[in-house]
Amino acid sequence: MSSLINDVDRLGFESAIAHAQQSYDEGGVPIGAALVWHGSGSSASTTSDEGIGACPRVIGQGHNLRIQKGSAILHAEISALDDAGRQKPDIYRNATIYTTLSPCSMCTGAILLYKIPRIVIGENVNFKGEMELLRSRGVEIVVLDDERCKELMGKFIREKPEEWYEDIGEKHP
Amino acid sequence: MSSLINDVDRLGFESAIAHAQQSYDEGGVPIGAALVWHGSGSSASTTSDEGIGACPRVIGQGHNLRIQKGSAILHAEISALDDAGRQKPDIYRNATIYTTLSPCSMCTGAILLYKIPRIVIGENVNFKGEMELLRSRGVEIVVLDDERCKELMGKFIREKPEEWYEDIGEKHP
Ligand SMILES: [Ca+2]
Ligand SMILES: [Ca+2]
Ligand SMILES: [Zn+2]
Ligand SMILES: [Zn+2]
Numbered sequence: 001m002s003s004l005i006n007d008v009d010r011l012g013f014e015s016a017i018a019h020a021q022q023s024y025d026e027g028g029v030p031i032g033a034a035l036v037w038h039g040s041g042s043s044a045s046t047t048s049d050e051g052i053g054a055c056p057r058v059i060g061q062g063h064n065l066r067i068q069k070g071s072a073i074l075h076a077e078i079s080a081l082d083d084a085g086r087q088k089p090d091i092y093r094n095a096t097i098y099t100t101l102s103p104c105s106m107c108t109g110a111i112l113l114y115k116i117p118r119i120v121i122g123e124n125v126n127f128k129g130e131m132e133l134l135r136s137r138g139v140e141i142v143v144l145d146d147e148r149c150k151e152l153m154g155k156f157i158r159e160k161p162e163e164w165y166e167d168i169g170e171k172h173p
Numbered sequence: 174m175s176s177l178i179n180d181v182d183r184l185g186f187e188s189a190i191a192h193a194q195q196s197y198d199e200g201g202v203p204i205g206a207a208l209v210w211h212g213s214g215s216s217a218s219t220t221s222d223e224g225i226g227a228c229p230r231v232i233g234q235g236h237n238l239r240i241q242k243g244s245a246i247l248h249a250e251i252s253a254l255d256d257a258g259r260q261k262p263d264i265y266r267n268a269t270i271y272t273t274l275s276p277c278s279m280c281t282g283a284i285l286l287y288k289i290p291r292i293v294i295g296e297n298v299n300f301k302g303e304m305e306l307l308r309s310r311g312v313e314i315v316v317l318d319d320e321r322c323k324e325l326m327g328k329f330i331r332e333k334p335e336e337w338y339e340d341i342g343e344k345h346p
Contacts, residue, residue: 066259070258070259071255071258071259072254072255072257072258072259072260072287073246073251073254073255073283078246078251081245081246082244082245082246084245085243085244085245086239086243086244086245086339087245088339089338089339089342089343089344090344092342104282104286105281105282105283105285105286106279106282106283106285106286107282108278108282109277109278109279109280109281109282109283109285109303110246110278110279110282112278112279112282113277113278113279113341113342114245114342115342130282133306165262166259166261166262168286169262169265169286169287169288170262171262171263
């Protein structure tokens with residue numbers, strides 16, 4: 001685990017957290033995600049000849065919409081990829097995905113499909129997720145062990161356990 | 174590989190094929206899928222006391238919508254799960270998913286998330302997919318090696334290679 005993230009990571013991760021909170025406020029599963037493309041030039045230069053589009057930026061963001069939209073597929077990471085829309089393979093290969101909670105197998109599979117090389121995860125305490133599968137396929141993983149993420153998710157699981165277990169395809173124990 | 178499927182399988186698989194053809198006719202990636210719930214009673218009895226709802230039926234179906242909706246997430250299997258909507262964990266565990274083409278890692282991950290125990294695949298020649306991952310997690314796999322699926326998919330790949338490679342996150346060779 002590491003809390004050493006850079007400015008671009010902070011941009012992506014704070015977007016993910018804001019979406020998690022928004023989902024909670026809407027009565028939904030409080031998981032958020034964002035997809036950041038690292039840009040086409042040196043990340044240090046904002047005055048390059050490449051102009052707008054060369055700098056790192058959030059290209060997709062979203063949150064879990066199971067409750068809000070009655071959706072079985074719109075997990076946070078899937079929502080962020082949906083928001084990003086159709087992208088060329090090269091874009092994903094130069095991107096990082098941020099999520100407030102360790103990804104399930106569906107979201108992990110989406111990351112593998114698009115060969116996103118790096119994931120920053122808020123926490124993996126409330127849900128273990130598929131970190132081993134990601135690691136075995138060469139995805140770089142950063143776990144922040146973020147207190148805000150742990151607290152928000154823990155609160156939701158206590159308040160709406162049925163919805164939480166449904167979201168991960170598990171029976172309420 | 175096996176062509177030995179039962180009546181319920183035929184129902185699900187023909188729905189998947191019809192969706193693949195519909196997608197092709199719409200100018201889209203011709204992959205279709207269906208989710209069949211096996212019902213709550215004996216599949217042989219349609220006159221049981223359990224009434225409507227106890228018999229096997231298609232609860233979700235769809236096709237790839239990358240081109241039609243500009244979507245990076247609506248692969249055929251994801252569309253079928255989306256169409257099925259929110260379901261209790263027990264429903265998926267008593268279901269089979271049908272798809273015209275071997276599933277990518279995202280769709281495989283969705284199958285693993287919901288613990289769908291069985292998949293019937295039209296063909297795995299045009300795309301190998303994640304059959305090993307499915308098998309390693311205990312999912313029963315039937316590959317039909319269906320000529321219609323192979324022909325339709327092969328035709329699309331020849332006609333629109335850019336779109337096909339984009340759909341699987343690969344660079345056009
Ligand atoms: Ca967008
Ligand atoms: Ca439906
Ligand atoms: Zn997920
Ligand atoms: Zn897929």
